[in-house]
Amino acid sequence: MASILFRRQYYVIFGVVAVLFLLFHNVDRDRLSWPDVALPTGNPLPLPRIQHQFPVESDAERNERAIKQRSVKDAFVRCWTSYRSRAWMSDELTPISAQTRNHFGGWGATLVDSLDTLWIMGMKDEFDHAVAALSNISFDTTTVKSVNIFETNIRFLGGFLAAFDLSGDDRLLEKAVEVGNMLYAAFDTPNRMPLTRWNMRAAAHRKPQIADPAVLLAELGTFSLEFTRLSIVTGDPKWFDASQRIIDALQEQQQHTLLPGMWPMVVDAKNMVFDKLHDFTLGSMSDSLYEYLPKTYALLGGLVPKYRDMYEAAMDAAIRHTMFRPMVPDNADILVSGLVTAKQEDGKTVYRRRSEGQHLACYTGGMLAMGGKLFNNQTHLEKGEKLTNGCIWTYKAMPTGIMPETFFMLPCQSTTHCMWDEARWIDAVMDRAEVPPEEATPEKSAALISHKRLPKGFTAIPDTNYHLRPEAIESVFILYRITGRSNLLDSAWDMFRAIDTNTRTELANSALSDVTVTEERPPMTDIMESFWLGETLKYFYLIFSEPSLISLDEYVFNTEAHPFKRLLPA
Numbered sequence: 026m027a028s029i030l031f032r033r034q035y036y037v038i039f040g041v042v043a044v045l046f047l048l049f050h051n052v053d054r055d056r057l058s059w060p061d062v063a064l065p066t067g068n069p070l071p072l073p074r075i076q077h078q079f080p081v082e083s084d085a086e087r088n089e090r091a092i093k094q095r096s097v098k099d100a101f102v103r104c105w106t107s108y109r110s111r112a113w114m115s116d117e118l119t120p121i122s123a124q125t126r127n128h129f130g131g132w133g134a135t136l137v138d139s140l141d142t143l144w145i146m147g148m149k150d151e152f153d154h155a156v157a158a159l160s161n162i163s164f165d166t167t168t169v170k171s172v173n174i175f176e177t178n179i180r181f182l183g184g185f186l187a188a189f190d191l192s193g194d195d196r197l198l199e200k201a202v203e204v205g206n207m208l209y210a211a212f213d214t215p216n217r218m219p220l221t222r223w224n225m226r227a228a229a230h231r232k233p234q235i236a237d238p239a240v241l242l243a244e245l246g247t248f249s250l251e252f253t254r255l256s257i258v259t260g261d262p263k264w265f266d267a268s269q270r271i272i273d274a275l276q277e278q279q280q281h282t283l284l285p286g287m288w289p290m291v292v293d294a295k296n297m298v299f300d301k302l303h304d305f306t307l308g309s310m311s312d313s314l315y316e317y318l319p320k321t322y323a324l325l326g327g328l329v330p331k332y333r334d335m336y337e338a339a340m341d342a343a344i345r346h347t348m349f350r351p352m353v354p355d356n357a358d359i360l361v362s363g364l365v366t367a368k369q370e371d372g373k374t375v376y377r378r379r380s381e382g383q384h385l386a387c388y389t390g391g392m393l394a395m396g397g398k399l400f401n402n403q404t405h406l407e408k409g410e411k412l413t414n415g416c417i418w419t420y421k422a423m424p425t426g427i428m429p430e431t432f433f434m435l436p437c438q439s440t441t442h443c444m445w446d447e448a449r450w451i452d453a454v455m456d457r458a459e460v461p462p463e464e465a466t467p468e469k470s471a472a473l474i475s476h477k478r479l480p481k482g483f484t485a486i487p488d489t490n491y492h493l494r495p496e497a498i499e500s501v502f503i504l505y506r507i508t509g510r511s512n513l514l515d516s517a518w519d520m521f522r523a524i525d526t527n528t529r530t531e532l533a534n535s536a537l538s539d540v541t542v543t544e545e546r547p548p549m550t551d552i553m554e555s556f557w558l559g560e561t562l563k564y565f566y567l568i569f570s571e572p573s574l575i576s577l578d579e580y581v582f583n584t585e586a587h588p589f590k591r592l593l594p595a
């Protein structure tokens with residue numbers, strides 16, 4: 026009897042809950058405006074200084090810097106002018122065929138991504154013209170079937186917020202709120218985890234939304250900077266709340282993964298299971314989640330300590346497992362950020378590292394160097410320097426002077442002592458090419474190395490593209506602002522020259538499909554993504570600027586190089 030009664034009550038409670046759920050789920054989208062996590066209050070902490078105390082420069086130094094800065098600006102102006110005349114309001118200009126591409130929603134990705142660069146480069150008239158055109162961008166319609174929420178957040182919301190922070194122009198804040206509200210609709214799921222690919226049309230028809238059981242870690246975890254800044258400038262905590270829920274859930278499972286401290290590259294947002302799969306990296310597919318931990322800590326003036334805790338725990342694991350020192354001909358003491366696979370064998374977890382480097386992973390140098398300053402950790406600063414030097418080294422090693430998208434190198438046995446051994450490198454090349462040792466002759470290996478155009482130290486280059494990416498110059502820039510080391514200016518200039526010379530078209534600059542070619546000009550893909558103007562040229566410009574221009578002690582860059590104002594102590 027008692028148990029039936031209990032069950033009946035149970036059903037009643039269940040029914041009420043279900044009815045409430047359905048009611049709220051269908052009533053309206055505004056239900057998500059219950060703000061459960063409030064913005065932190067209190068005085069921002071005085072965090073350690075990040076930038077080097079630069080001495081007064083000589084006239085000669087200033088002149089040299091100004092000439093280089095001018096070259097970077099010239100490259101930007103050329104591309105911007107072509108975009109303005111040939112592809113205005115489109116996402117991208119195709120830099121050879123002078124057509125348009127609209128893969129990012131058709132909301133003028135290049136225009137929006139370039140706003141703060143225009144401001145920073147002092148192109149006030151162009152900036153005004155671009156801001157005036159924003160009223161013509163409508164986030165009610167789109168050119169794409171499914172909106173990439175991550176890309177829209179970092180490029181569009183990030184672009185508007187930074188341009189607003191720099192200029193104070195309210196039209197930019199209006200656009201930020203518009204795109205912020207659109208993104209927020211993708212969080213309208215039962216567990217408040219966002220859809221990372223969002224179908225605008227289905228949402229307009231109020232189709233129920235459920236987060237995906239397989240999403241990329243970076244696409245789930247890269248909202249905190251933009252959403253927090255948007256909540257701060259509007260005073261509406263709903264965005265902060267939305268991103269904080271993800272961070273809280275990730276933190277709960279951080280120590281339960283197969284590599285405690287890090288999260289797998291692919292996670293289950295539907296069931297909120299973030300600790301099951303086996304592959305871990307700071308690179309592609311995970312990257313900006315890690316990057317945003319120390320940056321959101323800085324953005325919030327240290328008022329939310331969990332960002333620091335999560336970052337430090339993640340870096341402990343990453344430093345121990347994902348990075349390797351490659352064996353290189355000049356015995357340079359550099360690091361490359363790779364991948365780790367965790368396997369359960371006889372009840373023990375075994376870690377196997379893949380010695381693959383990626384251009385995308387070059388951001389790690391800047392992140393660790395900045396985190397090292399922010400959290401007073403010399404080890405992190407040193408790792409950041411070595412990772413950045415690894416990227417500089419890899420650029421230099423290529424005949425074009427540009428790093429490929431991905432590559433393999435031979436890890437040293439020891440990180441402290443590692444002498445070049447040509448025979449071991451050749452064996453590793455043959456091994457990577459899956460040539461059985463008994464078939465490996467000196468002729469065969471020489472032919473393979475020459476056919477694959479492998480510079481000494483590289484054992485394979487599976488992806489020879491260069492997409493006009495920023496991550497290497499990003500880290501060089503950050504490390505320069507932190508250390509003031511002038512050889513970093515030289516590296517930046519070498520990189521810029523190599524990139525601009527090889528990628529320049531009549532109108533603009535194009536991505537390359539092969540940076541390993543030696544005889545002819547590298548082949549081009551006729552693509553110029555918006556980050557070339559939004560990030561790559563901005564970092565090149567800033568490294569040759571006065572260090573007070575967008576100081577790292579006042580701003581923090583989102584993963585698309587859009588600077589947001591940090592909360593600073595009064």
Ligand SMILES: *[C@@H]1O[C@H](CO)[C@@H](O)[C@H](O)[C@H]1NC(C)=O
Nearest residue numbers: 154155156157158159160161
């Ligand atoms: C906005 O669109 C209208 C109609 O197409 C056009 O006349 C106007 O010049 C546009 N404004 C800007 C600033 O591009």
Ligand SMILES: *[C@@H]1O[C@H](CO)[C@@H](O)[C@H](O)[C@H]1NC(C)=O
Nearest residue numbers: 340341344401402403404405
């Ligand atoms: C610095 O970082 C390393 C590696 O993550 C860690 O082992 C060490 O405890 C940290 N040192 C301090 C002073 O926090």
